[in-house]
Amino acid sequence: MEALGNDFVVLDGIRQRLHLTPETIRTLADRRRGVGCDQLLIAEPPAHIAADVRYRIFNADGTEVEHCGNGVRCLARFLVDEGLAAPGVLRIETDGRITEAEPRDDGQVSVDMGPPELEPARIPFQAPVRQEAYRLATSRGEQTIGAVSMGNPHAVLRVDDMTGAPVAELGPEIERHPRFPRRVNVGFMEVCTRDRIRLRVFERGVGETPACGTGACAAVVAGRLRDWLDAPVTVELTGGVLVIHWLGPGRSVWMTGPARTVFRGEIELPASAAATPRGPTR
Structure with missing residues (x-):
């Protein structure tokens, strides 16, 4: 399928x-x-x-x-x-x-993907307190990420252009970053408008994939927490389009797409x- x-x-x-x-x-x-x-x-x-x-x-x-x-x-x-x-x-x-x-x-x-988990210990992610964004040391310098679990862990980076994002370079490095003890999926998000983003995802254990449903949810959550996005949001991935609807902390994330x-x-x-x-x- x-x-x-x-x-x-x-x-x-x-x-x-x-x-x-x-x-x-x-x-x-x-x-x-x-x-x-x-x-x-x-x-x-x-x-x-x-x-x-x-x-x-x-x-x-x-x-x-x-x-x-x-x-x-x-x-x-x-x-x-x-x-x-x-x-x-x-x-x-x-x-x-x-x-x-x-x-x-x-x-x-x-x-219904359920509410996102934002507490670092439950993602899991090593951080002393919960924040909307974290600084992560990499070989390309410090990167600002959002850390979210949608039942699996995600790191979300905002990029200016999804097409030229350093997925092949930073994806494997962040996937196995020591601050993510169970490894992590890595999303590279371009915010186009307040109701549309473009996204590439480096999936742990897989590599870059044409689409990642939990990654789309995590990206929208990270973007909404930083007031970059409204609801709902159309997420354009390499493989196609998902619509993600999240009204805020404590609420479920809803995802609609094909199969x-x-x-x-x-x-x-x-x-x-x-x-x-x-x-x-x-």
């Missing part, structure tokens, strides 16, 4: 049990020797009684991460298209939180990753 060019292998772990090792995930994600994807998504039975489904997200390098805005839209579309959930609002469990998503007839999916299936297929996996049928599903 793909959402704004951010592509996923999506697996049904509801009707079958999957046993995927990091090596198997890396094989599936390999664009020459596997299927090829930015991330792998697995739909599973929920652990929380209030949820319809649980989903897990793995980067192409085999590491498991907390959340993915483009991924959750794809997962919601997958659940309805595969008959695993009825159309309407879906409650999707991920990393201890429940996200609501609604696939629409026009191909768009609206998602679609590109193709279905089968691949033979190692015996250690073999799927086994589950019992009847609800």
Whole structure:
């Protein structure tokens, strides 16, 4: 599946049990020797009684991460298209939180991404107190960033021109900056008007991606906190457009954008990753 060019292998772990090792995930994600994807998504039975489904997200390098805005839209579309959930609002469990998503007839999916986390220790980010902006030492001098978690950590830099932003140079460096103990996604934001931005994202464990839903949310939050933006905001990414709506601290961030299936297929996996049928599903 793909959402704004951010592509996923999506697996049904509801009707079958999957046993995927990091090596198997890396094989599936390999664009020459596997299927090829930015991330792998697995739909599973929920652990929380209030949820319809649980989903897990793995980067192409085999590491498991907390959340993915483009991924959750794809997962919601997958659940309805595969008959695993009825159309309407879906409650999707991920990393201890429940996200609501609604696939629409026009191909768009609206998602309640929850309130952003701004406390440094909970992002996590090393800083003595919460601020709207922080100074971060890099090989290119100090950079001013916003630090936000949307279920996964983000550093947001404002740039004059998104096209010429030093994504390849600063992205990997900031991703592994010691002040982000769990690494970080890095957004390079150009503010065009108070209701429109352009954005490139260097995603941890992946590299630069055509689009990042949580990155778009984090950029809008960072921009709103510094009074650069109003609500809603159109976010132009390399892969397409998202609309992000956030009314301020304590409120949920809403994201609307496309998600679609590109193709279905089968691949033979190692015996250690073999799927086994589950019992009847609800």
